[in-house]
Amino acid sequence: MAIYDSIGTTYNTTRRPDPRVAAQITAALGDARTVVNVGAGAGSYEPPQTVLAIEPSAVMIEQRPVGAAPVLQAFAENIPIEDNAADAVMALLTVHHWTDLEAGIAELRRIARRRIVILTWDQEVTREFWLLSEYLPEAAEFDDTRAVPVDRLAALLGDARVEVVPVPHDCVDGFGAAYWRRPEAYLDPAVRAGMSMLAQTGEETIRPGLERLAADLTSRRWHERHADLLDLPEYDAGYRLLVAEL
Incomplete structure (x- = not known):
């Protein structure tokens, strides 16, 4: 069973494409006239030139909007389409879910x-994010087990450039660090349900940390400790875009 068959039922309510992240992805795709989206989920960030989406989860496929690109239910490690199927292939926040990274990257290649675009994160940076380092180290430890080192991924792709993807303070895509300046959002179970690092770590495990966060928000201790964040327009939480020219 695909992971998102169990944790993706409310994905569309919190995981909407952010236009600033979308602009960076679009720029990375460049002049590609045809795109295949691997690990496509509900279709976030798919450009209009997407000719096919690949997604293993039936729950996620059901949430794709009317008019989205055709979708093929398959895993990244074994995609039943022809060689050189599109100018570019993109894979956004998905490689950490793959069971065989080398096989998946070989399929993308x-x-x-002409081009491969992958959105992922650098765990060395992300584990220092305040939510993980101060409140939910268990979630950081879970991500340690699945995060793909950026240098390993770049090496498999072959001479990929790496771009920082800053998170806007009002990011509308509710991925893990989206609410770095809006900490109260992490107390909302609907928000947490759209974040695989929290959903897979489990509510029982993270509850004590969330209770500490709630107390620190009530007392304003969090605001005092993180006053330096409150005026920042964007934040580097470790998200990285890898672009490989073939």
Whole structure:
């Protein structure tokens, strides 16, 4: 069973594309006239030139909007389409879910004629994010087991450039660090349900840390400790865009 068959039922309510992140992805795709989206989920960030989406989870496929690109239910490690199927292949916040990274990257390289674009995160940076370092170290430890080192991923892709993807203070895509300046959002179970690092770590495990966060928000201790964040327009939480030219 695909992971998001169990944790993706409310994905569309909190995981909407952020236009600033979308602009960076679009720029990375460049002049590609055809795109295959691997690990496509509900279709976030798919450009209009997407010709096919690959997604293993039926729950996520059901949430794709009317008019989205055709979707094929398959895993990244074994994609039943022809070689050189599109100018570019993109894979956004998905490689950490793959069971065989090398096989998945080999499939991306087989399918793409010119370019591969991958959105992931650098765990060395992300584990210092205040939510993880101060309140939910258990979630950081979980991500330690699945995060793909950026240098390993770049090496598998072959001479990929790495771009920082800053998180806007009002990011509308509710991924893990989206609410770095809006900490009260992490107390909302609907918000947490859209974040795999929290949903998979488990509510029982993270409850004590969330209770500490709630207390620190009530007492304003969090605001005092993180006053330096409150005026920042964006924040580097470790998200990285890798772009490989083939």
